[in-house]
Amino acid sequence: MENLTGKVKQYYINDKLLYKGSLSKGLPSGIGKQYYENDKLCYEGNFLNGQRSGQGKEYRSNGQLMYEGNWENDKWSGKGTEYYYNNGQLFYEDDYLNDKLFYEGDYLNGQRSGQGEIYYENGQLRYKGNFLNDARSGKGTEYYIKGNMMYEGNYLNGEYEGQGKLYDENGKVLYDGNWINGEMVN
Numbered sequence: 001m002e003n004l005t006g007k008v009k010q011y012y013i014n015d016k017l018l019y020k021g022s023l024s025k026g027l028p029s030g031i032g033k034q035y036y037e038n039d040k041l042c043y044e045g046n047f048l049n050g051q052r053s054g055q056g057k058e059y060r061s062n063g064q065l066m067y068e069g070n071w072e073n074d075k076w077s078g079k080g081t082e083y084y085y086n087n088g089q090l091f092y093e094d095d096y097l098n099d100k101l102f103y104e105g106d107y108l109n110g111q112r113s114g115q116g117e118i119y120y121e122n123g124q125l126r127y128k129g130n131f132l133n134d135a136r137s138g139k140g141t142e143y144y145i146k147g148n149m150m151y152e153g154n155y156l157n158g159e160y161e162g163q164g165k166l167y168d169e170n171g172k173v174l175y176d177g178n179w180i181n182g183e184m185v186n
Helices: none
Strands: 006-011 017-024 027-035 041-048 051-059 065-072 075-083 090-096 103-108 111-119 125-132 135-143 149-156 159-167 173-180 183-185
Touching: none
Parallel strands: none
Antiparallel strands: 006 017, 017 027, 027 041, 041 051, 051 065, 065 075, 075 090, 103 111, 111 125, 125 135, 135 149, 149 159, 159 173, 173 183
16 A cells, blocks of 8 residues: 555444545545545645645534635644634634644543633743633633733623623723623623
8 A cells, every 4th residue: 555646445443434535655645535434524725644634624523614725734824714613603713733622621521611821932821711602701801922911801602791891901901891792792
């Protein structure tokens, strides 16, 4: 199989489809698709020397899109978009480096739940607070990339909700009041 080149299909031991696409010297190279053992699509996009490289989409085992963007050496790298687990909506869109959204915190059933922190690629704190089902929920504080506070208050399903303060990059309060679904309530 080392020298196999061209379009192929590879299978798990249980005869479920594992990979469909191009090979070069026995390794996925070019356009291809990887599958979970439950027959759901895992990844579709570009490969180089057996690793995800270039543009591609990664899916969760339930078929829901998780990440769409650039890859390098089998990791999220460069411009990309990550989607919420529970509703498939946009979670984060920015530059990634080696798969990192820079999250540290609690997980429950593979989802961010409990206390956690998200960091910018430069290591600066981006968000500190509570998560539930992979979304910001409860009390939390969000920061600009230079370290000044952006928002302090409550979240629900990733949106500003309830009492909260919004600040400009210089620390001036822009809004202090109630929020519903991420919108200011007058």
